[in-house]
Amino acid sequence: MLNELSFFEAAQSIKNGDITSQRLTRDCLDRIEAREKKVKAWSFIDPELALRQAQACDEADSIKGILHGVPFGVKDIIATFDMPTGMGSPIYEGKYFGYDAACVALLRASGAVILGKTVTVEFAGMAPPPTANPHNLECTPGGSSSGSGAAVADLMVPAAFGTQTAGSIHRPAAYCGVIGYKPTFDTFNLHGVWPAAQSLDTLGLIVRSIDDIELISAALLGRPVNLDRPQILKPRIAICKTPLWNIVKPETEEAIKIAQETLEDKGAEITELALPRKFEELVPARDIISSYERARATSYEWFNHRELLSPQLSKAIAKGFGWEYEEYSDALKVGEDCRKILSNLFEEFDAIITPCTAGEAPPDRNSTGDHSHIGMWNLLHVPSYALPTYRGPDNMPVSIQIIGRHGKDNKLFDVAKWVLEQLVSP
Amino acid sequence: MLNELSFFEAAQSIKNGDITSQRLTRDCLDRIEAREKKVKAWSFIDPELALRQAQACDEADSIKGILHGVPFGVKDIIATFDMPTGMGSPIYEGKYFGYDAACVALLRASGAVILGKTVTVEFAGMAPPPTANPHNLECTPGGSSSGSGAAVADLMVPAAFGTQTAGSIHRPAAYCGVIGYKPTFDTFNLHGVWPAAQSLDTLGLIVRSIDDIELISAALLGRPVNLDRPQILKPRIAICKTPLWNIVKPETEEAIKIAQETLEDKGAEITELALPRKFEELVPARDIISSYERARATSYEWFNHRELLSPQLSKAIAKGFGWEYEEYSDALKVGEDCRKILSNLFEEFDAIITPCTAGEAPPDRNSTGDHSHIGMWNLLHVPSYALPTYRGPDNMPVSIQIIGRHGKDNKLFDVAKWVLEQLVSP
Numbered sequence: 001m002l003n004e005l006s007f008f009e010a011a012q013s014i015k016n017g018d019i020t021s022q023r024l025t026r027d028c029l030d031r032i033e034a035r036e037k038k039v040k041a042w043s044f045i046d047p048e049l050a051l052r053q054a055q056a057c058d059e060a061d062s063i064k065g066i067l068h069g070v071p072f073g074v075k076d077i078i079a080t081f082d083m084p085t086g087m088g089s090p091i092y093e094g095k096y097f098g099y100d101a102a103c104v105a106l107l108r109a110s111g112a113v114i115l116g117k118t119v120t121v122e123f124a125g126m127a128p129p130p131t132a133n134p135h136n137l138e139c140t141p142g143g144s145s146s147g148s149g150a151a152v153a154d155l156m157v158p159a160a161f162g163t164q165t166a167g168s169i170h171r172p173a174a175y176c177g178v179i180g181y182k183p184t185f186d187t188f189n190l191h192g193v194w195p196a197a198q199s200l201d202t203l204g205l206i207v208r209s210i211d212d213i214e215l216i217s218a219a220l221l222g223r224p225v226n227l228d229r230p231q232i233l234k235p236r237i238a239i240c241k242t243p244l245w246n247i248v249k250p251e252t253e254e255a256i257k258i259a260q261e262t263l264e265d266k267g268a269e270i271t272e273l274a275l276p277r278k279f280e281e282l283v284p285a286r287d288i289i290s291s292y293e294r295a296r297a298t299s300y301e302w303f304n305h306r307e308l309l310s311p312q313l314s315k316a317i318a319k320g321f322g323w324e325y326e327e328y329s330d331a332l333k334v335g336e337d338c339r340k341i342l343s344n345l346f347e348e349f350d351a352i353i354t355p356c357t358a359g360e361a362p363p364d365r366n367s368t369g370d371h372s373h374i375g376m377w378n379l380l381h382v383p384s385y386a387l388p389t390y391r392g393p394d395n396m397p398v399s400i401q402i403i404g405r406h407g408k409d410n411k412l413f414d415v416a417k418w419v420l421e422q423l424v425s426p
Numbered sequence: 427m428l429n430e431l432s433f434f435e436a437a438q439s440i441k442n443g444d445i446t447s448q449r450l451t452r453d454c455l456d457r458i459e460a461r462e463k464k465v466k467a468w469s470f471i472d473p474e475l476a477l478r479q480a481q482a483c484d485e486a487d488s489i490k491g492i493l494h495g496v497p498f499g500v501k502d503i504i505a506t507f508d509m510p511t512g513m514g515s516p517i518y519e520g521k522y523f524g525y526d527a528a529c530v531a532l533l534r535a536s537g538a539v540i541l542g543k544t545v546t547v548e549f550a551g552m553a554p555p556p557t558a559n560p561h562n563l564e565c566t567p568g569g570s571s572s573g574s575g576a577a578v579a580d581l582m583v584p585a586a587f588g589t590q591t592a593g594s595i596h597r598p599a600a601y602c603g604v605i606g607y608k609p610t611f612d613t614f615n616l617h618g619v620w621p622a623a624q625s626l627d628t629l630g631l632i633v634r635s636i637d638d639i640e641l642i643s644a645a646l647l648g649r650p651v652n653l654d655r656p657q658i659l660k661p662r663i664a665i666c667k668t669p670l671w672n673i674v675k676p677e678t679e680e681a682i683k684i685a686q687e688t689l690e691d692k693g694a695e696i697t698e699l700a701l702p703r704k705f706e707e708l709v710p711a712r713d714i715i716s717s718y719e720r721a722r723a724t725s726y727e728w729f730n731h732r733e734l735l736s737p738q739l740s741k742a743i744a745k746g747f748g749w750e751y752e753e754y755s756d757a758l759k760v761g762e763d764c765r766k767i768l769s770n771l772f773e774e775f776d777a778i779i780t781p782c783t784a785g786e787a788p789p790d791r792n793s794t795g796d797h798s799h800i801g802m803w804n805l806l807h808v809p810s811y812a813l814p815t816y817r818g819p820d821n822m823p824v825s826i827q828i829i830g831r832h833g834k835d836n837k838l839f840d841v842a843k844w845v846l847e848q849l850v851s852p
Contacts, residue, residue: 102725105728108729186625189719191621192726321648325647407755
């Protein structure tokens, strides 16, 4: 079925005239029809609206752009002019904002078909979503880009937007066994993306094939696709166990160990990186920044619709309004200081491999899991990937996280691609 | 009349029971009624809606917060749940977005009365607004926070929001002869503020008395008001003529010269700062960043409603889509590099005094004037004030710009207050 194609393969096949956008879109819709009752990855799907976009692509005189005719899922905190944007909250359920977020308008301008809106945790926070993990319906898919992770993993759509303030791209990507990409902070335009915490929020991608990242990034940034850079032969990779190594489960330990051994075998220069003590402050600092800023960003809802907020979110907002401003500024300073240190450390290697989640997706639909392994790096504004390279004791996906230097997303792409090829190729 | 009170004075008077919010709000509305036909500072005013808020303040059992009962103007790119937000564009004229921007919700929670929406240049850009300069109706009020500058200067409202991407707070503040405050980048929450260029946009304030800044900042940031810091006695001030000194008019030269001489007389340690050559790249770099990011942020309107965009904005967007991604990244790097250099230079002084606008407001309603003197500092993310200290040959206001160190907004407030007292006190 065409819904099994990666975004990149689908774009190539449509461009070459081998398949139509309508066939592809129909196969995605059929998959959704078959599975959605169980997975609950979508907050809005209108098959006719999706098929009309596909038809317009098929009937166009020439291709509109590099994403021509390929379906894409949009996390439901991102505005779409022709679909409601509900924020996973009863306050905005069914709400039409009347414009497209910049990222959506840019995808459409490059020819993508906006298939529908994927489930978000309430305001990209921490309340449990309706979505199930497609690998085991008893498990959480992670959050807050829960629908994007589940839909891409379950072959309902080849790619989708996620946003990350702590671990909201990489956690669902890892738990669902697909690729998550969080660019350098402030890379993709955020207009029309509902904010959680403005100094942390980053728009990114969830896909099944790493070349999709290059294609979609090129469309969003207005740059040429470049998959012909010289192959990396001996990447310098630092293995970093982080101050959180004591809460890592055996399957993640194992995933890191296998990566280390295999990559060294394949020619990588492997070193071990012990982070300076200062980095122990990252998790609490991120938590202060996130809740301080979230409280402000959600102040309209807090002061006017408090009864419609989940207990989890209410607690976070109350906490956020409780911080002294000095505590918040000090937390920002921790981020700044560690960014400078990390930038110097990066003289010694090309990428860092580190845990992504503690382990497999927890068999618990009332939580979205721990985000601390991802959140500490998110405060550093560096680009990163979640790469599904391993399976845990319950045969659920386990990922490693690979971190690049600030602003060097292309370099990280090359290293991540090489790493995936060594660890996952048949 | 009560509309002549500063925001701070009004807040004190209401708190002390000397005046009511309704009396104050009525005096503001009367002033608007008398002058609005000529000045055109407002895009939305509903007197009953404003008076209902004032009445609720007067009838409350206790004061709601430190801004209790004082009217405030909101630039019309900032969302208000009970008033339309038109962006200065026919695309959004009369549009209700259904929520308050974070900054508006926070002001309301501290008791402010949202008086109405002030005119913005189309999407905070460069097309001429309907607004006139209250000091001379033939002159531009500057932009893009045109209505906020004019309304505060014309005693219609004591304070208003502005936003700045190049010079959109300080230019209208300077041309209209009131105080502009642009905080360190990313200080006030931007949720609900329509973006122009996300790595430059900053929310700030336009007021008539500098203590207003402390009061309103405290409300927005959730920190205590502190006007009792020890008075600054011998601030170290650098006079910086910048690479743009050759396009400064005599009145601005004179304003800087008088500031230099008077402040030295009053005890300041004055030095002259010659910026490194690298800083000559700031104006073109800011221009690239601004148009690149604006094109993305306005992509929905560009691809769907191009016929409703002004020629000025269309040109800027087309330019923005024309940059190579490398040119944009290089421009970002210029900003980063100069921020580092400036941070080191700041070891030697407490603040920089530099031109704000080239000179008085141009007698031209088809332009909003030159923003380059302000824009180059805006790319540096540092806090700054426009301080009206002088009058030009046509008796129009002329300001100096005072720049502080990144994140040191409190320190800059103290220095700016001292400077104003030396230069403007009777």
